[in-house]
Amino acid sequence: MSEKSTFDTVKEMIVDRFGVQADKVTAEMTFEDLGADSLDVVELVMELEDAFDIQFADDRIESLTNVGDAVAYINELKNN
Template structure:
């Protein structure tokens, strides 16, 4: 398993738990709007991601995340 797969799979698991969507529906191209997430949901998810991966998102970067793939890529970038 590559690091990319493990990060995506963990993010996918967190989204399934938090938003109650089916695992096979969570893709890298899925947007936060697709999840029905409002800004508070996104902030709570980011906080959970920060705790899980022991990273710190920059506030301006959070606003630039348009889909799940963007979040996974940013986590990978921070983990380097």
């Protein structure tokens, strides 16, 4: 993966999937803010797993409430 930050990559994927403006995506933005239902979140997680070559633990997915939580968890998984 390029030198792009984890947040920037996640942000791009959110913009592509949910059609929000890039400047509106913040670490504090919740998945509810995006209008994401549980299926949307699962599909986003699958895309993130592919993009970062990681595997989310099922019980952790439910605890991710906002974009920042997802970025922090991805960084945690990448560093293990």
